[in-house]
Amino acid sequence: MSPIIIKTIQFFLSLSLLIVLHELGHFIPAKYFKTRVEKFYLFFDVKFALFKKKIGETEYGIGWLPLGGYVKISGMIDESMDKEAMAEEPKEWEFRSKPAWQRLIIMLGGVTVNFILAVFIFIGLVFTYGEEYIANDSLKDGIWVTEPVLGDALGVQTGDKILAVDGNKIKALNSIVPELVYGETITIERDGAIIEKEIPVDFIETISDNKENARFISQRSPFIINSIPKKSPNVTTGFEKGDALVEIEGNPVEYLDQVSPYLEANKGKTLDVVVNRNGTRVPLRAKVSDEGKLGVSLGFDTYQEYGEKGYFKVETLNYSFLESIPAGWNKGIKTLTDYIKGMKKIFNPDTGAYKEVGGFAAIGGMFPDTWNWPAFWGTTAFISIILAFMNILPIPALDGGHVMFLLYEMVTGRKPSDKFLEYAQITGFFILVALLLFANGNDVYKWLFK
Structure with missing residues (x-):
């Protein structure tokens, strides 16, 4: 259908x-x-x-x-x-x-x-269904800003830890962007320093102009190899499931956001890399495709493994019927409060939020x-x-x-x-x-x- x-x-x-x-x-x-x-x-x-x-x-x-x-x-x-x-x-x-x-x-x-x-x-x-979310305070090395245009407009960068919006602590990673849309100020931790910033008044308009990348804040994911497809250019390189890429051409790396620029700059080339395999550094020669990929699938099999390795923690909350009543009530109040905040921005022409008003x-x-x-x-x-x-x-x-x-x-x-x-x-x-x-x-x- x-x-x-x-x-x-x-x-x-x-x-x-x-x-x-x-x-x-x-x-x-x-x-x-x-x-x-x-x-x-x-x-x-x-x-x-x-x-x-x-x-x-x-x-x-x-x-x-x-x-x-x-x-x-x-x-x-x-x-x-x-x-x-x-x-x-x-x-x-x-x-x-x-x-x-x-x-x-x-x-x-x-x-x-x-x-x-x-x-x-x-x-x-x-x-x-309960609730499942990545705990914002569990991100070991901060966030990944996947869209630099939006990150620059907001004044945040990869590696920052977003602590609060309007003084309210951020609990779930996926709630950061909605909170930014409705918020006025943002509190971040960068290199150990706490920084308070004003959210640009026209940030809603900026997001609207980049709607396909609106979810521009993500967790930093380690470059952990999960499998090597048969059609991968690196099927015979020596990669194994669980290998963690830690070095490219002598440069230390850990996360996908650190690896991607090297691969993009070396399309079609073969690079010297080092992987961490069960605590042992293993040197390999990796082939980069013409699309700037290694042709491997990434990630652990379960979210729990990310927590066990200290990258980030996934919280799973299950509610009894009695517990679900205040949880549902609070969610209703939060939704109404956020909507009222959004309406206030719509009536402020400087925000550009009126452009997002829609009909059926x-x-x-x-x-x-x-x-x-x-x-x-x-x-x-x-x-x-x-x-x-x-x-x-x-x-x-x-x-x-x-x-x-x-x-x-x-x-x-x-x-x-x-x-x-x-x-x-x-x-x-x-x-x-x-x-x-x-x-x-x-x-x-x-x-x-x-």
Whole structure:
């Protein structure tokens, strides 16, 4: 099956789940407070619906426009703009007739469900799969900067030890780049000295321009020979499994990042090398291919061996069900906090982060191009956090806009007029359309020109 089709299926499966549960977050408290719900729709039914069925007082259906979903609650000024109904005298089963605190709970239901869903997914992931990561503080000789352009922009180099971002200790190696994207300062150790640096304000833009190399920080891997394929130019050189390359043409080496430049500079040549074989130095003559390779596979058979040899340690954490609950909760809070940090950077033009704002194509691209359930659920949890945050923004036409007006009413004791709410709803609608066009326009621009 095509990777695009797999991504598309995952996108719509995730989106449908999130929309239905978000709307249930409004539907359930509305029904609990005896408020009439006229419609419950997945996707929008502009002019017509793909499916609909009325059960009791509520019409359930699937629309054809996959831009979201909605519940139509009686007596509420929403996207339906049902002015005729609002012109009539309020009925006891209408939204506008309910106490402000009940209306507030109804409006907060969607974002609450989205956040709780994300936490539940994170709990399930850590309970089922645990966590596995390279411990950042176990890197014997620091990091490997695989993309010099990004390393130079940040001011880090191979061999540095990245200790903290914004004063927060880095636990996992694979969390360094995400932390850098959201961070302001970086603390590194270089040659025994502790250095504090500011992360360039436009570093997000720099990463965006080098997206294929965005994961530019890696562990330094020793040049340990694992096997010699039959087609290797060095099949008869004398290399053996477990040999560690320690010298090239009299120059000491240990890591792949030290070996690669020598091989690149000596394509097609034969070099004098020395390997460490069970504690004994063994001289050999190694042939370098025209591509600058020795034609051998590298690495130990397991990650545990790297730890045993003192290079880096892989931490494996398994959680009981009770332990997974706080772990999932903390992951939900961390994801939300990081997203808020990212939004702050988007609204700062100097960062260039606004260029990375994306629409449906960008969201779809977040899913793996193969069926990978942990990745699918992790992405779904992340999108659920995004939906929770975006919907609570104080923009009329979003849940956050309704909440803003309800809080005003509860504090002042004065309810905004229906006419004001109508105009606010229209204004919010145009704001949302503008944001939608900008986000999806960014997708089109990147597709055409990048």
